[in-house]
Amino acid sequence: MAGRGAMNTADTIFALASGGGRGAIAVLRMSGPAAGMALAALAGGLPKSRMASLRRLRDEAGEVLDQALVLWFPGPHSYTGEDSAELHLHGGPAVVAAVAGALAALGARPAEPGEFTRRAFLNGRMDLTAAEGVADLVAAETDAQRRQALRQVDGALATLTGAWAGRLTRLLAHQEAAIEFAEDDLPTDLGDQARAGAVALRAEIEQHLADGGRGERLREGVLVAILGAPNAGKSSLLNALVGREAAIVSARAGTTRDVVEVRLDLAGVPVTLADTAGLREAGDEIEQEGIRRAHRRAEEADLVLAVFATDAPPDAETLAWVTPAALVVANKVDLRSAPATIGGVVPLAISARSGEGLDALRAALSAAAVRLAGAGDAALLTRPRHRAALTEASAWLAEAEAAALPELGSEALRAALRALGRLTGQVGVEAILDVVFRDFCIGK
Amino acid sequence: MNQMFDVIVIGGGHAGCEAAAGAARCGARTLLLTHKIETIGEMSCNPAIGGVGKGHLVREVDALDGIMARAADAAAIHVKTLNRSKGPAVRGPRAQADRKLYRAAIRGLLEAQPGLTILAAAAEGIETAADGGIAAVLTGDGRRIACGALVVTTGTFLRGEIHIGERRIPAGRVGDAPAVGLALAFERLGLPLARLKTGTPPRLDGRTIAWDELEAQPGDDPPEPLSWMTERITNRQVVCGITSTTPATHALIRANLHQSAVYGGRIQGVGPRYCPSIEDKVVRFAERERHQVFLEPEGLDDDTVYPNGISTSLPEDVQAAMIATMPGLRNARIVRPGYAIEYDHVDPRALSPALEVRSVPRLFLAGQINGTTGYEEAAAQGLMAGLNAAARASGGTANRVLTRGEAYVGVLVDDLVLQGVSEPYRMLTARAEHRLVLRADNAGLRLTETGIAWGCVGPERAARHQAFAAAVTDALARARSDSATPAALATGGIAMNQDGKRRSVLEVLALPGIDPALVDAAFPWLRDLAPALRSQLEAEALYAPYLRRQEAEMRLLEREERMHIPDNLDFTVVPGLSSEMRQRLSAARPATLGSAGRLPGITPAAIAALAVALRREGARST
């Protein structure tokens, strides 16, 4: 891939940092080893570093392109850690295009999405979670995902983890002092202090772990499995919700033999709707497989949408999935009115055919998605990796509380600290390698 | 007169003695050059060897057949294992020594060492060969002594300056002239230098101390030897006293701070955060009303007492007034005032992991000159420098290096050559990642085999070690396989979960707060084990479950640690490294990915990029 191959950090890159289109000012950012040379060529010499200076920008032929405010940030104290520059141009596509053309003529190339931030990560200017945030930002499908990714780029998770690591370091220092300086009449309760600190810290970490996995769900999307007897109208319902013919609708029972999935944006939360084969005693072998998959998908799902048709008695297989956490709908109310309750739950009365009740269903689905993914609040753990690291840190803190000997307590605190370090990438090359290999295209 | 030695060691302190003995044990014809024969093995500061961390080092030096522990045992007059209430991994054996006896013991051991010559002469210069490496040493009395390798262990001789109040005296230790010629020679080698400071307390006349007014602190009975080769400590044991500073002491110090060399701004060198001067303590811990002071006798027929905890550079008259404010010391007479000493040290990042100066082949540095403090730290480096010098002199290019996972010695050397020092470096157990494994009680099991391979362990210790190691292996195997039912254990008074699961001896030993007598009753063969053997089982029982839980992580660490960086790797072409990282890595030239990760200022992302490059390199070469 040409673009990927161009990820070489030896390149000098540029991009519009302000929104595109017509504006009062457009900011072009540039970073890389040739940034100084390019800036000097455009602006007739390098300005004083970190100071805004007004310069006339000229192309190679000496033609004036714009009068601009230019800023020079020599590495490593720049956003990317490399030599960088900012050009505040008079907005307007023609000016931007002309300056971009001049930069390209000087050997720089347009940056790829997130590339400035990737470079910042590679140069140690940001931690692992921020780098993950960059990857998420580039991949964000919905607004809530974008906000979530931005929070992580801004260091919300790293700051929290860093604060915990700071406290843990202090606890460890106290514990170590009691071991190391046995004769130096230190306060006798250092061990107890460390223990109390571990208890408090663990409570805080546990609080974050008890977020119900909202952050991960927002990042990955909420999975909703549509279950129901054949011909209950599952595929019709899915199509009605999506507004296009995603699943085959047929009057013959057992048409949807596999799982059909579509992705929706519900109130900023990405939601995957999975249409499944009807739950019933299967006829042929392929359908049996379809039903097996339906069950598996239902088990993985964050939410079950149980569909019953009003023109048939509720089937036992689907009733088994009716719980207070499930969404229950009575479909085909154009044919017959909905029963008061199904399996003890008041169903949403809808008609996939006439569209009746669909708005209410969509609202109910959105509310459930927001509840499950926490689109509005700020669950900071966005990857299983984060949860694993914190779970481990918490377990070691519990170990430290229970340790019978100070050196064992200390060992547990150290292990907890390493677990936190893995989260931000201070510890453990492997985790970083994952990101590096997956998102940064090194080593090809 | 022209002479030739394989290894020359300059300096007769703790690093020099261990270096000379170690090189000679390896079969190198070795010369120990020192100003004064009489001060060989001098304890210039606290008359004690060992402690937490330091005791670990002493045991490791001993495991490689070094001399410090044996000499300390011969001179011990008050022995105590610190942290006895804590687990074996952090227990630190410590011996206070009679200074005179210690010197005599060291001298005796050196004189008995075949292949070692001792000469009293000042080293005035160094002669280099065509390759820029060491060729010979020039002495003050006009000799040129050729050598295959040189170990310099001259402590604080580089621009050493003593401060007592406003007085300044150029010196190494009190009474020793600083080695001017050698310092000049060093200057010409262009080694990177930095300034540090350290201090000592005034010494007191024990006959003028009111011992009966003080809390007495006896040593352990029986005293446990530091060396594995010592059967028993035979000296009469003495008792220490404990006194403390008082509010009056602190007021006096505050009133005179401007006269302190440290606080009067006459000293720029950085002092240690631990072991601070009493001025530092009073300023930094203003809320404390007292600081404990141990009164440690310096010898059996020596009345000098070392008041541990009040090193100072105040003027003599203030020191005297300060001492008089402390319980039991109203009439105490100062024999020698305390002082601060400021000195240059070589930035140890200029050294390879073999303690060889990278830019000067065959020149090794060890001890305080590398920015460390403490006899034990000095001895450990001296030993390693001596072993490497012997190897180099015999034409070997392989380094004798211990890893962080193997020994505190490895932690010490790795810290020095990778991180450098920002204050006098002292060994602490917290510096070791593998603390539960690196115990003072298993130094021999960890290291003696390596020492035998290096040729620095004598036949007597080797034989003893091999017998013990075999016995430990047997006992561990038996303790893993021999087991009892919970019901049987309960009958024997060992309460536990009656889940029907058999428990091994190790599992029973690991029960918190278990009475050893009950375990013995359940498994009578334990009674026949030598105490040293039994403590190995207990430590294993105590720590093994913990170590198992950390195993996966430690394996990962080890893998990074061992990932070798080729000597010829060009860091400037490693993709994804910023120019800053490239510079740092090129300057330090770490040997492994693990050591690269410990370099200050190297980011985890840089390590990841490096790992990628190394894997690609590895893929290409295999």
Ligand SMILES: Nc1nc2c(ncn2[C@@H]2O[C@H](COP(=O)(O)OP(=O)(O)O)[C@@H](O)[C@H]2O)c(=O)[nH]1
């Ligand atoms: N009258 C009526 N028919 C419906 C409604 N929803 C679905 N159907 C019909 O029911 C049959 C089965 O629908 P389908 O979506 O394939 O059901 P599935 O097997 O559950 O996926 C089709 O003929 C649909 O047209 C509805 O709301 N009202």
Ligand SMILES: [Mg+2]
């Ligand atoms: Mg269908």
